[in-house]
Amino acid sequence: MSIFRSLLIKLGLAEFKAERTPISVFLLDDDRRRHRWFKKRFEGDEVFIAETVEEAKQLLSEQSYDAIFLDHDLLPEHYESNNHDDFGRTGYAIAEWLTEKKELQRASTIIVHTRNADAAIKMVEKLRESGRTVEYCAFPMLDLKIKNYWKR
Secondary structure (H helix, E strand, O other), X not given: OOHHHHHHHHOOOOOOOOOOOXXXXXXXXXXXXXXXXXXXXXXXXXXXXXXXXXXXXXXXXXXXXXXXXEOOOOOHHHHOOOOOOOHHHOHHHHHHHHHHOOOOOOOOEEEEOOOOHHHHHHHXXXXXXXXXXXXXXXXXXXXXXXXXXXXX
């Protein structure tokens, strides 16, 4: 950067802007509206989407991702209640699986984005057992989180 450009930035007459390189994003979510929402937020990046636990395991085994977004409630009946016995068909199953597969996705930033806060906390705790970088962000606040983490 030239001295002249540095001076303009300090005086507020020019913007300091650095372009980031494209990142690889993984999304586990069954809501196709959210698929479009994520693709719009990560335009210019690679976005890989799984709607089921089985699809998620396959994609997470095949390549590494910079960012991983996990939903908990993957079936319509999960939206109404946590009183069900099929946690193997929720995002929690991926949290358990990644905890067991310590070698996978070690450098990824993981965000649990479900509206189901009770389930999200359990997912975060499970993933942190294996020393992963993970946090919960309620979906309504996710846009701001993405803008702060992966600014374009």
